[in-house]
Amino acid sequence: MQRAFFMNYFQIDDLKKKIVCAVLIFVGALLLGIGVAIVVERAQTERGITEQTSSQQDASNGQPSKIQQDEQVKKVALTFDDGPNPDYTGVLLDGLKERGVKVTFFVLGSEVELYPELVRRASEEGHLIGVHAYRHVNLRQLSDAQAIEQVDRTNGAIYRATGQYASYIRPPYGCWKEDLDYEVQMVEVLWDIDPRDWATTSSNLVVQRVLNEVEENSIILLHDASKSSVQAAFTIIDTLQNQGYTFVTVEELLLE
C-alpha cells in the first residue's frame, strides 16, 4: 500500500528524470567550483608575477641601490679650528643649516667655556665637535701631564656644553705627542688642504686655493674666525655641491 502510493505519487519516469536532473545539477556545480578555483588560482599567480617583475624593475631600472649610491657619492670634509667665535660661528651655522651641510669643529676649551651655547647648537645641528686644545699652544712643547690637561679640560668643557665627550683631536699646528694617544683615548685628525685662510681677508683667494687642490675625501682646514673665512666656506660648499660633492664630518670620512 505504501509502495503503491510511493510509485503512484512520483511515477517511475518522473523519478528517473529527477535523478538525471539532480546528477546534472551536481556535476554542473562541481565543474563551476573547479572553474572558479582555476580562475582565482590563475589571478593570484599573475599578480605574483607582476609584483615580482615590478620589484625587479625597481632594483635594476629604477633607483640605484643604497650601495650604488654610496659608491657614487664624492665626500669631502670641512673643518673649522680655534672656535667657537662669538662673531662668526653663529653666521657659519646659519649658512650650513641653509645648505644642509655637516662639518667638524675643533674647538678651544677656553672658548667653549665662554660660548658653550654655540658649541651646543653646533652639536645639536649634527656637526661633529673635536678637541683643539684648551689654549692655542704647541702641545709638544708641554710636559705630558700639561698636554693631557689641555685635552682633558677641553673635553670637560665640551661635555658640559653638549653632554658628550669628543673622540677626535686636532692639536694646534698639527703638533701632537703620539705617545699620548692611548692616554687620552682620542683619534688625531690632521688635514689635506690648508688654504691659510687666517692670513688673508680675501675669500676668493681661499676659495681658489681649496678648489685647486680638492679631490674626493679631502679634509679642508678653515677657521670660523673671520668674515672672509665664513664667506669662503659658503662659496666652497656651493661650488662643490654643484660638482656632486657631499659634505660630511671627519668621522664619516674616516669610517669609510
Ligand code: NI
Ligand atoms: Ni688652531
